[in-house]
Amino acid sequence: MIKNPYFRERIAFTLLFIATAIVVLPVICILFFIVKEGWHAISWEFLSQMPRKGMREGGIFPAIVGTLYLVFGTLVFALPLGILSAIYLSEYAKDNFLTRMVKLAIINLAGVPSVVYGLFGLGIFVVFLKFGSSLLAGSMTLAIMVLPIIITTTREALDSVPQSFRQVSYSLGVSKWDTIRHVVLPHALPGILTGMILAVSRAAGETAPILFTVAAFYLPRLPKSIFDQAMALPYHLYVISTQVPNIKLEVRYGTALVLLMIVLSLNLIAIIVRAHFRKKRKW
Amino acid sequence: MVKTVKVQALDLNVRYGTHEVLKALSLEVYGNEILSIIGPSNSGKTTFLRCLNRFNDMYASFHFKGTLTVNGVNIYSDIDVEKLRKKVGMVFALPTVLPMTVLENVAYGLRRHGIKDKNKIAEAVERSLQAAYLWDEVKDRLGEHGMKLSGGQQQRLCLARTLAVDPEIILYDEPCSALDPISTAKIEEAMVRFKEKYTQILVTNNTKQAARVADRTAFFLMGQLVEVDDTRKLFTSPSDRRTDDYISGRFG
Ligand SMILES: Nc1ncnc2c1ncn2[C@@H]1O[C@H](COP(=O)(O)OP(=O)(O)OP(=O)(O)O)[C@@H](O)[C@H]1O
Ligand SMILES: [Mg+2]
Numbered sequence: 001m002i003k004n005p006y007f008r009e010r011i012a013f014t015l016l017f018i019a020t021a022i023v024v025l026p027v028i029c030i031l032f033f034i035v036k037e038g039w040h041a042i043s044w045e046f047l048s049q050m051p052r053k054g055m056r057e058g059g060i061f062p063a064i065v066g067t068l069y070l071v072f073g074t075l076v077f078a079l080p081l082g083i084l085s086a087i088y089l090s091e092y093a094k095d096n097f098l099t100r101m102v103k104l105a106i107i108n109l110a111g112v113p114s115v116v117y118g119l120f121g122l123g124i125f126v127v128f129l130k131f132g133s134s135l136l137a138g139s140m141t142l143a144i145m146v147l148p149i150i151i152t153t154t155r156e157a158l159d160s161v162p163q164s165f166r167q168v169s170y171s172l173g174v175s176k177w178d179t180i181r182h183v184v185l186p187h188a189l190p191g192i193l194t195g196m197i198l199a200v201s202r203a204a205g206e207t208a209p210i211l212f213t214v215a216a217f218y219l220p221r222l223p224k225s226i227f228d229q230a231m232a233l234p235y236h237l238y239v240i241s242t243q244v245p246n247i248k249l250e251v252r253y254g255t256a257l258v259l260l261m262i263v264l265s266l267n268l269i270a271i272i273v274r275a276h277f278r279k280k281r282k283w
Numbered sequence: 284m285v286k287t288v289k290v291q292a293l294d295l296n297v298r299y300g301t302h303e304v305l306k307a308l309s310l311e312v313y314g315n316e317i318l319s320i321i322g323p324s325n326s327g328k329t330t331f332l333r334c335l336n337r338f339n340d341m342y343a344s345f346h347f348k349g350t351l352t353v354n355g356v357n358i359y360s361d362i363d364v365e366k367l368r369k370k371v372g373m374v375f376a377l378p379t380v381l382p383m384t385v386l387e388n389v390a391y392g393l394r395r396h397g398i399k400d401k402n403k404i405a406e407a408v409e410r411s412l413q414a415a416y417l418w419d420e421v422k423d424r425l426g427e428h429g430m431k432l433s434g435g436q437q438q439r440l441c442l443a444r445t446l447a448v449d450p451e452i453i454l455y456d457e458p459c460s461a462l463d464p465i466s467t468a469k470i471e472e473a474m475v476r477f478k479e480k481y482t483q484i485l486v487t488n489n490t491k492q493a494a495r496v497a498d499r500t501a502f503f504l505m506g507q508l509v510e511v512d513d514t515r516k517l518f519t520s521p522s523d524r525r526t527d528d529y530i531s532g533r534f535g
Contacts, residue, residue: 164379168441171336172392172448173369182395187382 034256041254050220055244060255065222066230067204067262070214073139073226074146074203075196081143082150083192089151090158091180110148115208117145122212136226138214145209146199153198157191158184193274197267204263207234217243233259287314289452289482290335295349297330299342304330306506308349315478319485319493319514322503323529328486331503332454335484336371337364353452369396372450376457378437380429385421388429388440392448407447414477415443416469435466442473453477455485459492471496490530494518502526
């Protein structure tokens with residue numbers, strides 16, 4: 001055994017540092033690789049034009065727009081539904097067997113493979129509700145996939161609001177709902193935004209749930225309504241990487257780079273908003 | 284002076300599950316007096332206080348028997364609990380500032396009760412802060428976050444917040460247990476002044492504080508009222524030996 005506490009400290013520090021480096025290194029490598037291989041492909045034309053000649057030429061504009069529509073559509077359904085049900089579960093539901101089962105089910109839903117959501121969306125939205133393969137069906141499918149994320153993070157945020165804030169509010173004769181609206185929710189907002197960040201990344205990046213519900217193989221125009229099919233970046237990337245021969249490598253990496261940039265900039269917006277709210281509640 | 288009965292407790296029996304906390308407790312509180320409640324830990328002081336604004340309702344195991352009236356109205360009947368709590372304010376042991384500005388802390392209750400008029404709110408905020416002896420210290424800091432005030436200032440902010448919704452009765456649960464002597468003195472001074480307007484019930488572990496501010500004092504022991512009397516009488520010549528033991532410190 002090493003007796004000297006100074007050396008023990010050094011060894012512990014080195015081990016922890018190496019572990020972190022091993023975790024971070026692949027991420028940096030992937031990023032570096034994608035940027036290096038892909039950034040030649042990025043041009044105004046690539047970002048703003050329809051694909052041409054069986055996707056071998058032109059740009060990826062409809063896939064970018066499609067992904068943005070899908071992320072937006074997902075949040076439209078998932079945010080209100082997720083936040084409201086989290087409020088119900090955390091603040092109103094009695095702590096009984098049924099509630100515990102529901103909470104457990106929601107946590108477990110987060111672990112369901114995304115292709116299962118895709119099949120579910122195909123069965124319910126595309127076929128049964130007759131939405132067809134459409135932005136509506138795709139958004140709803142993605143929304144169901146991210147609901148557990150939003151509910152779980154929102155509940156954690158609500159549970160972390162000190163009980164004493166609620167008590168003060170009640171002691172002034174304020175109703176439960178007004179207390180939630182004016183004390184609990186503002187305080188939980190940064191945590192809820194974290195859930196939104198995770199949901200955006202997941203919705204923008206998944207291929208399997210949109211595969212049967214919205215994604216078009218090759219559609220060189222923008223969707224005109226929520227009942228239209230759309231192209232989307234993850235699926236487009238899959239298609240040009242495996243289904244269409246003779247596509248330049250840099251186009252594939254360029255597409256991956258654009259997808260990464262979109263996810264990162266959406267996250268950045270949410271992080272800035274969250275920082276703003278955190279600062280507001282600072283003391 | 285004519286004494287009006289503001290609060291009347293008749294034969295209260297309170298238990299949590301099977302644990303009996305208050306036993307056959309009867310007590311009257313008169314209008315515009317300060318009644319202090321003293322007694323060892325676990326004697327049910329907080330439980331009694333929290334009956335008065337129905338604050339124990341949130342515990343599923345809470346069971347209440349007996350009659351408790353405020354202004355002659357039985358509050359354990361089908362009443363509007365939110366209205367009751369507006370009338371019966373509460374100051375907690377630990378200063379709990381809401382995560383907002385000084386001004387918004389005081390205005391919080393008013394806004395939630397639907398008052399929107401800016402002038403009305405500004406006026407009520409100033410009046411409440413004045414009454415809590417805090418106005419001079421914070422009048423230039425109204426826009427700052429409430430948590431930036433010192434502990435003693437925070438507790439007076441909480442007091443002002445309670446005053447702002449215009450209660451008739453104020454309940455204090457060891458309001459000075461986390462405060463320094465000077466802040467404590469300011470709160471006690473405010474309490475004595477409040478006698479003009481409010482009925483006050485003060486639970487305290489500090490018998491000296493009870494002796495300083497209370498008109499009457501009640502001694503609780505193991506969920507029972509041992510005796511209640513004029514403060515001076517209770518502290519100089521208590522009629523029950525257990526009271527004597529407690530106030531002279533011969534007691535656990
Ligand atoms: N929510 C609750 N659930 C179960 N038991 C409780 C609850 N609140 C209080 N009790 C029990 O009631 C008894 C009296 O508690 P109470 O808080 O009224 O005492 P107290 O006189 O205020 O004591 P202290 O001086 O320590 O504040 C205690 O034994 C306590 O464990
Ligand atoms: Mg207590």
